[in-house]
Amino acid sequence: AQSVAQPEDQVNVAEGNPLTVKCTYSVSGNPYLFWYVQYPNRGLQFLLKYITGDNLVKGSYGFEAEFNKSQTSFHLKKPSALVSDSALYFCAVREGTGANNLFFGTGTRLTVIP
């Protein structure tokens, strides 16, 4: 069975500082990993994904994520946080041998403090 853990419900970071939103996963086959962001009263916006290849994935709005197979992690990072990055972030996994649906973590609320 697949699962995703986002251990922090809330992350606060000062504007201009680097930010990290953590995600760990558990799957039986090869993992396909995704990050989405949700702003109030909006749907989910795709940020980036890891399918195969380079462990460092670059995505939209300056975000990147590092796939670590040994630690089964896929942490989202950004070198310099903006106030506009404040939102709810979801990590999701799709198991390589399973169904096509995404399995989501519980979400991490990021607040960037001016």
Add this chain to the structure above:
Amino acid sequence: KAGVTQTPRYLIKTRGQQVTLSCSPISGHRSVSWYQQTPGQGLQFLFEYFSETQRNKGNFPGRFSGRQFSNSRSEMNVSTLELGDSALYLCASGSAGYMTDTQYFGPGTRLTVL
């Protein structure tokens, strides 16, 4: 390209009624998935349609059903509404339904059951 559209954006119904939600995927996309988002349960997969066929179904009661039309537009129906069905219902479209595909989400339909 226009994004995923969902109608209506907001719905208020009473217990026992039924409701139909609509989703138009990105032009050219053939896969449509539905998710339910609630504060308590987070994001949960409902079902996926590809080329008018239900390919995958989540763990929801039979009151939840859906269909996909030949133009890839999809509808989901919830019969005999319960208070617990109050949620944000999100539709996502994917190009070919592959495991590596990105799912792009619509803005959601906010359903309130009174």
